[in-house]
Amino acid sequence: MSEFVKLKQVRKARETASYVPTSVPQPHVPNFGDAASTSQKADTSIEARPLTEDTVPTPTNGPVPLDVDGLYLSLPSVLDVRAHEGSGRGIYSKTHRNPGDVLISVKPHVAALSNDHLEEYCSNCFGLGVNALRRCTGCKLLFYCDSKCQNADWVFHRYECVALQRWGSSTSETSGSPTIPGDAIRCLGRILWRKQKLGRDSVWSREIDGLQSHRTSLTKDPNAQDSQMHTHLAHAIVRFLGLTSPQDLSEYGMHSAADLVDLVSRFTTNTFTMSTPALAPLGACVSPLVALINHSCDPNAVVVFPRSGGDSRKDQEPLMQVIALRNIGPDEEILTAYVDTTLPRGRRQRLLEETYHFKCRCSLCLLANNQVDWREAMWCPKKCGGVCPLPTEETSLTRCAKCKAPIRDTDAVLDAVRVGQEALDKAEALQFSNAEKAIQLTTKLIPILVSAGLVPAAHPLLALSRLNASLLIAHLSPSEAEIENIASPGVQASFPNKPEQTSQKDAQESLDEAIRAATRSCTGLSQILVEGHPMRGIALAELGKLLSVDEPNPTHLDPNRADRTATSPPSALALNMTAPAYPPSGPQRLKLAYETLVRARKELMIGFGGGNNEGGEVGQNVRKLVVELDKELSVWKTGVKNVMEDRPRPIKK
Numbered sequence: 001m002s003e004f005v006k007l008k009q010v011r012k013a014r015e016t017a018s019y020v021p022t023s024v025p026q027p028h029v030p031n032f033g034d035a036a037s038t039s040q041k042a043d044t045s046i047e048a049r050p051l052t053e054d055t056v057p058t059p060t061n062g063p064v065p066l067d068v069d070g071l072y073l074s075l076p077s078v079l080d081v082r083a084h085e086g087s088g089r090g091i092y093s094k095t096h097r098n099p100g101d102v103l104i105s106v107k108p109h110v111a112a113l114s115n116d117h118l119e120e121y122c123s124n125c126f127g128l129g130v131n132a133l134r135r136c137t138g139c140k141l142l143f144y145c146d147s148k149c150q151n152a153d154w155v156f157h158r159y160e161c162v163a164l165q166r167w168g169s170s171t172s173e174t175s176g177s178p179t180i181p182g183d184a185i186r187c188l189g190r191i192l193w194r195k196q197k198l199g200r201d202s203v204w205s206r207e208i209d210g211l212q213s214h215r216t217s218l219t220k221d222p223n224a225q226d227s228q229m230h231t232h233l234a235h236a237i238v239r240f241l242g243l244t245s246p247q248d249l250s251e252y253g254m255h256s257a258a259d260l261v262d263l264v265s266r267f268t269t270n271t272f273t274m275s276t277p278a279l280a281p282l283g284a285c286v287s288p289l290v291a292l293i294n295h296s297c298d299p300n301a302v303v304v305f306p307r308s309g310g311d312s313r314k315d316q317e318p319l320m321q322v323i324a325l326r327n328i329g330p331d332e333e334i335l336t337a338y339v340d341t342t343l344p345r346g347r348r349q350r351l352l353e354e355t356y357h358f359k360c361r362c363s364l365c366l367l368a369n370n371q372v373d374w375r376e377a378m379w380c381p382k383k384c385g386g387v388c389p390l391p392t393e394e395t396s397l398t399r400c401a402k403c404k405a406p407i408r409d410t411d412a413v414l415d416a417v418r419v420g421q422e423a424l425d426k427a428e429a430l431q432f433s434n435a436e437k438a439i440q441l442t443t444k445l446i447p448i449l450v451s452a453g454l455v456p457a458a459h460p461l462l463a464l465s466r467l468n469a470s471l472l473i474a475h476l477s478p479s480e481a482e483i484e485n486i487a488s489p490g491v492q493a494s495f496p497n498k499p500e501q502t503s504q505k506d507a508q509e510s511l512d513e514a515i516r517a518a519t520r521s522c523t524g525l526s527q528i529l530v531e532g533h534p535m536r537g538i539a540l541a542e543l544g545k546l547l548s549v550d551e552p553n554p555t556h557l558d559p560n561r562a563d564r565t566a567t568s569p570p571s572a573l574a575l576n577m578t579a580p581a582y583p584p585s586g587p588q589r590l591k592l593a594y595e596t597l598v599r600a601r602k603e604l605m606i607g608f609g610g611g612n613n614e615g616g617e618v619g620q621n622v623r624k625l626v627v628e629l630d631k632e633l634s635v636w637k638t639g640v641k642n643v644m645e646d647r648p649r650p651i652k653k
Helices: 147-175 183-198 203-209 225-240 246-252 257-270 310-316 345-356 410-430 435-452 461-474 504-528 534-548 587-607 616-646
Strands: 079-084 088-093 102-106 110-113 271-275 281-286 301-304 320-324 377-379 387-389
Touching (some): 110 183, 147 183, 183 257, 257 271, 410 461, 461 504, 504 534, 587 616
Antiparallel strands (some): 079 088
């Protein structure tokens, strides 16, 4: 259906051209401004530093309101900036907030599309080019919706345009073909040009300079990954600006190599991933205000780009919004997640320590020994309905939290998890170069992990399920145009040998398999993410759209396939995803599609904001589809009623 066009970028590459490190698709790559920068003039007597084991806040040292000295004018009056002795600066609510409330709504200071998206999205409003985009006649690299968008971006692009041409000429001489600097380099260039234009004492510049820097925490090993990344960006920005050495940066307010490293550190630590309304990555951006928000693996808010205003309000785009996921009380801190919270604790901690130099001690990371995290859980071997912690090399003895039954064959579980992780790594690397091989890997390993007893939310089963669903959707028959548009063009291009035509029976089976994979993914996400999380809402919307697609070969009309009548909701299918009764066919499938989309809209109204947001662009499109399905179901019910009324009544004897 046409609504799929709006979500065609949802399955973009996990590893985009953006420098921003991420292991799996995220609603956002959040900020990391968890403490005041020690390289700046302190605006508080409280020393700002990350939350570590040695700096855990105590109840006697509560957050102290900060005088922000005229900064962060976009901060709503119902929020304020406070400093905590343990966690540094943060944003706190003054009043009670409900799930779905928009806490902050602001345009980033700077933003840049990744190279893969320069030709299909507007470089000013970041809208998808439904109509032909206008190309800059200077650099011939950036595109815009119209002259209005081009003029609005000229405040940045007037300098960037010359730099891009110079960069292209220099790379042509050395490599024979021009290249394009990545979004990180272009973002850094825009920051420096804007600071030079406005002056170091401007509010805009002071907010940029107030971002947290971890320069002093960087490793001294020049071969370390973070050292190499900082060195690469530092040299690249000097070259992009057309300078001959770092000393020439004095005109941009930097007088030493340390100042340049500080800038790069602030950027890498506080950058967000720009995303589509369906959470597909688009590029990089920086917002000093949103960067004040601290981290939790169990957050009460999320950063999204809902794009709820459509074309009528595109002059406000890209609009970055912080949405409440839970009830937030007065004086409670606003917290978002810096990393993918579907990952198990060990992987989250490693990412946070390597990239952001602190060890998280949130409630999810400090679960008591008698509590089980579903990200690292398996079903009870006695099938009592309880769950057990997954065994590890260090702790092989594990028992059901409910009935205390022990896991007997822990070696088999450990082997399954190890093989599953290896398959996940290979499939992620192959998903765009050899998608068919990636499908084989994920399809083969999922049943092994299920047989080993892993719950749907456990890692790596959930990650494999999500990737498997993405690939299967992309592999659907091209004859189903509305299905084709679910997948990104990049994923579709990885199937060069896909046949133009498939039999109706094969097309039906492919569609059903994609629905089962999407259901498995939804089940896992619902076990670990709070209701209303954007990832849950998007996953449900995709599942509902798949269920609403016209069936190539409806099986409810086949008298020999009377078993295909199950209408189990996604949450009921976690234990038996291979049951032939799911998905249903005919009117029952249409009914399930309607119910799934209604549920999706409810969650989207939280994750992407209620009220005027209406769940963002995706939520608005889902609402339209719900209305269409409701009409179809009404027509079907009316038809059945008319048939029943026309049937001859039995003659009473």
